[in-house]
Amino acid sequence: MKIAILPGDGIGPEIVAQAVKVLHVLGESFELETAPVGGAGYAAHGHPLPEATLALAKAADAVLFGAVGDYKYDNLERQFRPEQAILGLRKNLGLFANLRPAILYPELAGASTLKPEVVSGLDILIIRELTGDIYFGQPRGVRECPDGPFKGQREGFDTMRYAEGEIRRIAHVAFQAAQKRDKRLTSVDKANVLETFQFWKDIVTDVHKEYPDVALDHMYVDNAAMQLVRAPKKFDVMVTGNMFGDILSDAAAMLTGSIGMLPSASLDANNKGLYEPSHGSAPDIAGKGIANPLATILSAAMMLRYSLNREEQANRIEGAVKQVLAQGLRTADIHEAGTTLVGTEAMGDAVVKAL
Amino acid sequence: MKIAILPGDGIGPEIVAQAVKVLHVLGESFELETAPVGGAGYAAHGHPLPEATLALAKAADAVLFGAVGDYKYDNLERQFRPEQAILGLRKNLGLFANLRPAILYPELAGASTLKPEVVSGLDILIIRELTGDIYFGQPRGVRECPDGPFKGQREGFDTMRYAEGEIRRIAHVAFQAAQKRDKRLTSVDKANVLETFQFWKDIVTDVHKEYPDVALDHMYVDNAAMQLVRAPKKFDVMVTGNMFGDILSDAAAMLTGSIGMLPSASLDANNKGLYEPSHGSAPDIAGKGIANPLATILSAAMMLRYSLNREEQANRIEGAVKQVLAQGLRTADIHEAGTTLVGTEAMGDAVVKAL
Ligand SMILES: CC(C)[C@H](C(=O)O)[C@@H](O)C(=O)O
Ligand SMILES: CC(C)[C@H](C(=O)O)[C@@H](O)C(=O)O
Numbered sequence: 158m159k160i161a162i163l164p165g166d167g168i169g170p171e172i173v174a175q176a177v178k179v180l181h182v183l184g185e186s187f188e189l190e191t192a193p194v195g196g197a198g199y200a201a202h203g204h205p206l207p208e209a210t211l212a213l214a215k216a217a218d219a220v221l222f223g224a225v226g227d228y229k230y231d232n233l234e235r236q237f238r239p240e241q242a243i244l245g246l247r248k249n250l251g252l253f254a255n256l257r258p259a260i261l262y263p264e265l266a267g268a269s270t271l272k273p274e275v276v277s278g279l280d281i282l283i284i285r286e287l288t289g290d291i292y293f294g295q296p297r298g299v300r301e302c303p304d305g306p307f308k309g310q311r312e313g314f315d316t317m318r319y320a321e322g323e324i325r326r327i328a329h330v331a332f333q334a335a336q337k338r339d340k341r342l343t344s345v346d347k348a349n350v351l352e353t354f355q356f357w358k359d360i361v362t363d364v365h366k367e368y369p370d371v372a373l374d375h376m377y378v379d380n381a382a383m384q385l386v387r388a389p390k391k392f393d394v395m396v397t398g399n400m401f402g403d404i405l406s407d408a409a410a411m412l413t414g415s416i417g418m419l420p421s422a423s424l425d426a427n428n429k430g431l432y433e434p435s436h437g438s439a440p441d442i443a444g445k446g447i448a449n450p451l452a453t454i455l456s457a458a459m460m461l462r463y464s465l466n467r468e469e470q471a472n473r474i475e476g477a478v479k480q481v482l483a484q485g486l487r488t489a490d491i492h493e494a495g496t497t498l499v500g501t502e503a504m505g506d507a508v509v510k511a512l
Numbered sequence: 513m514k515i516a517i518l519p520g521d522g523i524g525p526e527i528v529a530q531a532v533k534v535l536h537v538l539g540e541s542f543e544l545e546t547a548p549v550g551g552a553g554y555a556a557h558g559h560p561l562p563e564a565t566l567a568l569a570k571a572a573d574a575v576l577f578g579a580v581g582d583y584k585y586d587n588l589e590r591q592f593r594p595e596q597a598i599l600g601l602r603k604n605l606g607l608f609a610n611l612r613p614a615i616l617y618p619e620l621a622g623a624s625t626l627k628p629e630v631v632s633g634l635d636i637l638i639i640r641e642l643t644g645d646i647y648f649g650q651p652r653g654v655r656e657c658p659d660g661p662f663k664g665q666r667e668g669f670d671t672m673r674y675a676e677g678e679i680r681r682i683a684h685v686a687f688q689a690a691q692k693r694d695k696r697l698t699s700v701d702k703a704n705v706l707e708t709f710q711f712w713k714d715i716v717t718d719v720h721k722e723y724p725d726v727a728l729d730h731m732y733v734d735n736a737a738m739q740l741v742r743a744p745k746k747f748d749v750m751v752t753g754n755m756f757g758d759i760l761s762d763a764a765a766m767l768t769g770s771i772g773m774l775p776s777a778s779l780d781a782n783n784k785g786l787y788e789p790s791h792g793s794a795p796d797i798a799g800k801g802i803a804n805p806l807a808t809i810l811s812a813a814m815m816l817r818y819s820l821n822r823e824e825q826a827n828r829i830e831g832a833v834k835q836v837l838a839q840g841l842r843t844a845d846i847h848e849a850g851t852t853l854v855g856t857e858a859m860g861d862a863v864v865k866a867l
Contacts, residue, residue, distance in 0.1 A: 240704050270630045270742055291646075291672060295659075297707045304650075307675030313711025314673035317646060320662030347755075349595050352652045356668025379758045383766040386741065387625055400702075404737045404759055411738040 158187050158465055161217035163194040163210065166230075166239055167438025168448035168501075169223025175450035175505030176221060176457040179477075182509050183461075183470050190217070194246075195225025195239035195438075205242035214246060219464035220431040221457060222246075224438035239438075247287050252423035252431055253323070254330045255285040255402065256459070259389075259409040259419065264482045268491050269414030271386075276412055281392045282334060283409055285402025286327040287423055290353075291317040292399045317353045319398065324357050326426065328364040331396035335371045338393055342373050345381045345397035345405065357398065378405070385409055410435050417449030417490040420456035422463055430464045432456035446500045449488040451478055454508055477511035484511075513542050513820055516572035518549040518565065521585075521594060522793025523803035523856075524578025530805035530860030531576060531812040534832075537864050538816075538825050545572070549601075550580025550594035550793075560597035569601060574819035575786040576812060577601075579793035594793075602642050607778035607786055608678070609685045610640040610757065611814070614744075614764040614774065619837045623846050624769030626741075631767055636747045637689060638764055640757025641682040642778055645708075646672040647754045672708045674753065679712050681781065683719040686751035690726045693748055697728050700736045700752035700760065712753065733760070740764055765790050772804030772845040775811035777818050785819045787811035801855045804843040806833055809863055832866035839866075 162177060164170040180187060192210040193201045201207065205225070214220050225239035235241070246252065261269065261279040269276045294316030302312040328344075335342040344361045346354035358375055365373045376384070378401045384391065385405065389412050397405060410416045419435040434452030442448055455478060462471035486507050487496040499507065517532060519525040535542060547565040548556045556562065560580070569575045580594035590596070601607065616624065616634040624631045649671035657667040683699075690697040699716045701709035713730055720728045731739070733756045739746065740760065744767050752760060765771045774790040789807030797803055810833060817826035841862050842851040854862065 235704070235710070238704065244705070270626050272625055272627060275625045292705055294669070299707060299711055302673075302675040305675075307677045310676045311711070312673050312675040313706075313708040314649070314671060315706050315708050316669060316671060318657075318667050318669035320657045320660075320667040321665045322662045347758075349590070349593070350599070350647055351668075351670050352654060353668040353670050355590070356654055356666070379762040382737070382759045382763040383771075386763055386766040387769075401759075403702075403734045404756075407734040408737040408741055408763065411741040414742075416738075 159217045160187050160189050161213045161220045162189050162191040163214070163220060163222045164191065164197070165194050165223040165225040165438060166196040166227045167224055167440040167443040169225065169438055171446065171501050172434065172448050172450040172453040173221060173223040175501060176453040178505050179454050179474060179508055179512065180457055182512050185467070185470070194222070195242045196227045196230040198242060199230060199233070199237055199239070205237060205239050206245040211245070211249060214250060218429060219460045220246070221460060222431050222433035223453065224434065224436065226438040227440045244292070246431060247423060248293060250429070250431065251288060251425040253286060253288040254327055254424040255287040256334070256422040256424070257283040257285060257406040257410070257419070257435060259283065259413055261413040261415070262418065262479070262482055265413070265415045265418065265491055267493055269412060271412055276389060279389055279413060281389065281409060282338065282394045283402065283406040284327065284331045284334060284394060284396040285406055286323065286397070286399050289319050289323045290399035291315050294318045317351065319353050319357055321360055324360040325364055327396060328361045331394055332364065332368040332371050335394040336368065340371050341393035342371050343381070343392055343395045344373065344375050345378050345395055345401055346375060347378050348375070349377060354398070361396070381405060382408060385412060415491050417488065418451050418455070420452050420459050422456070422459045424463060428463050430460065432460040446502060447489045448501050449490050450501050450505050454478060454505070473512060474508070477508045480511040481507040514572045515542050515544050516568045516575045517544050517546040518569070518575060518577045519546065519552070520549050520578040520580040520793060521551040521582045522579055522795040522798040524580065524793055526798070526801065526856050527789065527803050527805040527808040528576060528578040530856060531808040533860050534809050534829060534863055534867070535812055537867050540822070540825070549577070550597045551582045551585040553597060554585060554588070554592055554594070560592060560594050561600040566600070566604060569605060573784060574815045575601070576815060577786050577788035578808065579789065579791070581793040582795045599647070601786055602778060603648060605784070605786065606643060606780040608641060608643040609682055609779040610642040611689070611777040611779070612638040612640060612761040612765070612774070612790060614638065614768055616768040616770070617773065617834070617837055620768070620770045620773065620846055622848055624767060626767055631744060634744055634768060636744065636764060637693065637749045638757060638761040639682065639686045639689060639749060639751040640761055641678065641753050644674050644678045645754035646670050649673045672706065672755070674708050674712055676715055679715040680719055682751060683716045686749060687719065687723040687726050690749040691723065695726050696748035697726050698736070698747055698750045699728065699730050700733050700750055700756055701730060702733050703730070704732060709753070716751070736760060737763060740767060770846050772807055772843065773810070774807050775814050777811070777814045779818060783818050785815065787815040801857060802844045803856050804845050805856050805860050809833060809860070828867060829863070832863045835866040836862040
């Protein structure tokens with residue numbers, strides 16, 4: 158089994174190093190190969206997703222990704238900016254299914270800006286379609302406005318679109334995920350305004366026929382954003398498009414107040430996947446040894462489960478993370494009075510020890 | 513001065529009746545004329561926005577709108593559904609600037625799902641562009657997918673677009689609103705992915721040159737959704753497009769936990785406007801006399817301020833609302849132990865009395 162390790166920028170290298178340490182301890186003979194990506198890719202090879210990095214990611218059975226982005230690269234032309242690497246990896250690897258758990262460990266309920274009774278024990282799974290929608294739709298650009306009151310002016314434009322097969326395959330992923338959980342799926346759309354999402358709703362409704370054991374409901378995206386704030390624990394699994402999923406999955410992550418704990422998986426049709434923490438590259442704290450490595454370590458656990466077929470190892474890692482939390486160890490982002498403040502390395506070591 | 517009164521469906525008629533009562537008490541000689549809209553429009557004339565209703569709205573100096581939507585109309589074809597009325601009014605009246613205050617009255621801090629220290633005293637203003645973006649962009653529909661791996665399948669599609677002049681005029685509204693407040697404006701975009709919003713960002717940056725006294729920052733929509741949950745009080749004025757604004761303004765409203773208190777204004781280029789509560793038609797509690805009329809009463813205050821040039825009357829109404837809150841009067845949606853539960857009419861009467 159070959160794993161591509163793409164640490165990226167900012168805190169990426171530090172946190173990925175801890176996850177690698179954890180992988181080594183499992184006693185599996187994984188082949189790990191590292192390559193630069195994002196700003197580091199641009200610095201090394203003039204492109205955020207260098208050809209060799211993409212080739213490695215394609216050849217690997219799974220990709221462990223840190224984070225990309227740093228102030229230094231903010232003023233590059235868009236095509237060279239670090240985040241293009243992640244868009245390029247998703248598209249080139251066909252990683253259409255993004256799984257974003259929003260879980261609030263009971264020990265960390267205090268970290269949330271929401272009242273403990275609203276979020277304690279939160280456990281929802283957001284499934285975001287990741288290779289379609291307005292992210293990749295053509296045509297797009299800046300052109301002369303063709304009609305209406307602004308005719309002749311410049312206008313920026315993009316195309317939102319979802320083909321039937323694209324909706325079907327993500328719907329299947331979502332229904333199957335719901336089957337393994339509380340069997341409730343909320344499909345988030347904007348069918349009252351958008352043709353794309355009326356179509357989305359129709360197709361999801363059709364796929365539902367194959368999953369009679371799952372309760373499906375449909376919710377408008379504006380209402381979903383409200384319900385996430387009002388009563389997030391009512392949700393089990395949510396499925397939505399790329400753009401709405403970008404917004405809702407981040408909002409849901411922030412509800413927990415401990416985004417440094419949240420992993421993610423981005424899967425293709427054969428369960429090959431890219432695994433990354435839900436948080437960003439945090440360049441402001443990079444190199445200080447204080448970043449929380451647990452989201453990355455938990456991403457490695459998801460990798461073992463979904464791409465490497467090592468459910469038991471995944472469970473072991475998740476158990477070890479729970480154990481270090483129970484021991485009261487906390488990195489700065491989740492630290493509170495009465496708990497023990499530790500750095501990135503010490504947290505990684507504690508997980509290794511718990512294993 | 514002529515005011516079109518469009519009560520709509522669900523609790524609309526009850527809450528609008530209270531706002532009308534308040535208007536009558538001001539001693540101004542407004543001419544009020546009522547017409548059916550939404551489901552009520554469909555029931556009366558076979559269309560959610562009957563011609564006579566649209567004509568009245570066009571002829572009036574301002575429109576006071578209740579809410580639309582009821583279970584009865586859920587299965588109509590999309591063009592006949594109640595919410596088409598609101599889209600039609602926005603487009604036909606050129607109401608491009610939606611002002612959505614998210615204010616949390618100190619007395620109501622307990623109603624929020626967020627911790628009091630995170631939201632108490634919250635006072636942000638979200639300005640949402642309302643007649644452009646993917647809401648109205650053409651082409652849109654369901655077609656045969658023209659290319660890519662899903663070629664030949666059906667696909668739903670829509671067009672996102674913003675012309676330069678559309679962005680300029682909403683940016684001016686936003687900068688001027690910020691000038692009257694804390695002089696801080698956050699423009700929300702997704703410039704890292706969408707051409708429309710890279711263009712948006714460029715134009716807003718350009719308009720900023722005319723408002724050197726306002727501090728402008730740019731934020732991605734996913735991050736904005738997170739920051740609204742994490743530290744909403746950091747915002748002063750936010751401006752964004754129609755689609756992102758739909759999601760963020762509802763999320764911001766829900767942060768307060770008292771969406772029954774939040775008014776909104778939708779303005780054209782000459783400050784003619786449509787005023788409506790931020791909440792919906794709540795058909796489940798319609799006719800029970802328990803709905804909160806304050807958002808509608810506060811919408812009438814916004815109408816006096818923005819369209820009817822009666823700043824003082826607007827202040828009087830807002831003061832009266834604060835007074836009834838201070839008196840401990842609460843409708844069911846914001847009721848808590850130690851306060852006095854009142855119904856819709858009694859709440860309206862209390863505001864009248866405070867005036
Ligand atoms: C960096 C950006 C292009 C990306 C996205 O919008 O998908 C990010 O926000 C994410 O959610 O992974
Ligand atoms: C009813 C719907 C079309 C509308 C919108 O999406 O604009 C509503 O959600 C709103 O925000 O006023």
